[in-house]
Amino acid sequence: MKDLTLPGQLKGTTLILAAFVLALANFMVVLDMTIANVSVPHITGSLAVSSSQGTWVITSYAVAEAICVPLTGWLAGRFGAVRIFIVSLIGFTTFSILCGLSNSLAMLVICRIGQGIFGGPIMPLSQTLLMRIFPPEKQSQAMGMWAMTTVVGPILGPILGGSISDNWSWHWIFFINIPVGVLCAFGAYKLLRGIETPTAKIKIDAVGLALLVIWIGALQLMLDLGHEYDWFNSGIIIGLAITTVLGFIVFMIWELTDQHPVVNVRIFRYRGFSIATLSLAFAFAAFFGSIVLIPQWLQFNMGYTATWAGYLTATMGFGSLTMSPIVAKMATKYDQRALACFGLIVLGLVTLMRAFWSNQADFMALALPQIIQGFAVPFFFIPLSNLALGAVRQDEMASAAGLMNFVRTMAGAIGASAAVTLWDDFAKSSRSDMVGTLNTQVTQQSLMQHGFSSETALGVISSLVDKEALTLSVNHVFFIFAMIFIFAGLIIWLCPKPKNSVGMGQAH
Incomplete structure (x- = not known):
């Protein structure tokens, strides 16, 4: 079998198909950042919640994705970029199904968090793997194609989200990820497993990660719930604000002193x-x-x-x-x-x-x-x-x-x-x-x-x-x-x- 352990050794049709899979996976994740924007009124009407609560569908995905982006480097170094990429696609597709099946705001928000957790590594890893499979002289062209999917995704997201919500139902803005996710996961397994990146037992900054989740989670809950609880007239909002400030201060001190910080501040x-x-x-x-x-x-x-x-x-x-x-x-x-x-x-x-x-x-x-x-x-x-x-x-x-x-x-x-x-x-x-x-x-x-x-x-x-x-x-x-x-x-x-x-x- 041909050795594919070095970057730039995929050739011909295999290279084109692998690039298509990586670009399509990136497109799917970027699309999901905006596809729900125009569907919020449909979702709030269907689940009988307010418009401010409906926005949680968007913010929960973004926050979960933000938390997972800094972990991508550690995950790829510990388990391999291709392996994490495939697992992320499977997880993202699974939670897309669960989002479409949601019958309450709580279930939908939890599933959107799951989407964000698994979707976070897909964008940076698709970029990394594209650079790995193309020879140096063609990497700029590969990045151009990758950038195009990043730009087109937010444009098509509102159009697809609106058309699907009006003509079918909002559930289908998540179900359309199923064929794309399955195709990309299968394609990545068949085409990219031969170029898996080296792995090592890298230490993770567990304390930093926990602090990151705590202060970001408290901040977003404060922003999302503040309106309903009359902001700082509520003990819950005051508690979340204190948690945010203290969590952020401790997080910064820890990350500045830790040898392997989860976020290199x-x-x-x-x-x-x-x-x-x-x-x-x-x-x-x-x-x-x-x-x-x-x-x-x-x-x-x-x-x-x-x-x-x-x-x-x-x-x-x-x-x-x-x-x-x-x-x-x-x-x-x-x-x-x-x-x-x-x-x-x-x-x-x-x-x-x-x-x-x-x-x-x-x-x-x-x-x-x-x-x-x-x-x-x-x-x-x-x-x-x-x-x-x-x-x-x-x-x-x-x-x-x-x-x-x-x-x-x-x-x-x-x-x-x-x-x-x-x-x-x-x-x-x-x-x-x-x-x-x-x-x-x-x-x-x-x-x-x-x-x-x-x-x-x-x-x-x-x-x-x-x-x-x-x-x-x-x-x-x-x-x-x-x-x-x-x-x-x-x-x-x-x-x-x-x-x-x-x-x-x-x-x-």
Whole structure:
């Protein structure tokens, strides 16, 4: 049998099929990050829960994935990259089935956590294994294909999620993973087992991992439950807040002193990495919060179906696909701080456009900010990633990439929770203000003169007030997100001027 223990030795059809399997697996996991966004109203209606509770379906997956990303390196080194990749695919597919079979919010959230745990290693391992099977001269082409699946996934996610929820049921947004997961697991077993990576008995930072789970779990529970428990008027929320703060402090102290930390926080000693990652975290929190909030507002307030909400959300895809290769080339010629600042300021201005949306806005008025946003996204994502990774030593780049992805994913989960919570809180405040200034009796009598009964007239008034309150509230949230984007764009100038490309990986 031909020896396939060294990278770059897969040939011909075998190489193409192996690359297809890896890219498809990555696509499936990235797709699941956004496919549920437009389906939240269907899920909340089916399970009889509030919209803020429905967001747990998104945040639980993101948090579980974020926790597992830093473990990927240890798992691959201890058990082998191919073996972990196959196990992750099997686990992800199994929990996808259980998500589709869920008949309560608790079961669905638990199963989404399972999806995130097994889905976390798939993205970095698919990238690692692609680099392993291709010879050096073709690795850039392989990464281009991998990047394309990463970009296309979030675009198709809302469209597929909306179409499936409207025409079948929300359960099928999880069931469609079954054939893909089975195919990828079988393909990986048949095609990649010959290039398994070396294994060794590597010590795991069990204490650091436990502390990571505790403080992140407490933080996300506080964000998700705070609205229902009236925030810090509740002993439960105060307890979660204290657990978060103390857990984070102890975690940082432990990780800074442990010889084999689960998260190498020492990388934050590089100013370029710290500032770029901080800017990325703020920007991605606002970005992900927006793409979670928009489909819900469109369906609850504007009467959009999940399908059309998906189409509108996905209109940013064209710009992202078009500009990604262009920005990648520009990043080698121009100051990446300027590119990142430009992209973030544009995102801030686009989000500010949304802060003036009304209930009379037509499809194009709503789609225009999405289209412009699509062109701006690569300007912040690519340069910020390059700035962060270009600030660290070559031998620390893998740890830096894992830490950056961890921070980005956690920021997205926090942004989603904050967006829905603020939306609900602002809506109640706006409704209260409107009711206080509205002369309900006069309006009711006017409607009754047009043939409405007393009860129907009150119902119409209440519905109109609710719709206006939700729109005023969403405008408030977008204004806050616009300021966050602009802040993220300005702080990037605190980065030292980059002297080398990412590939150089030298500390500045």
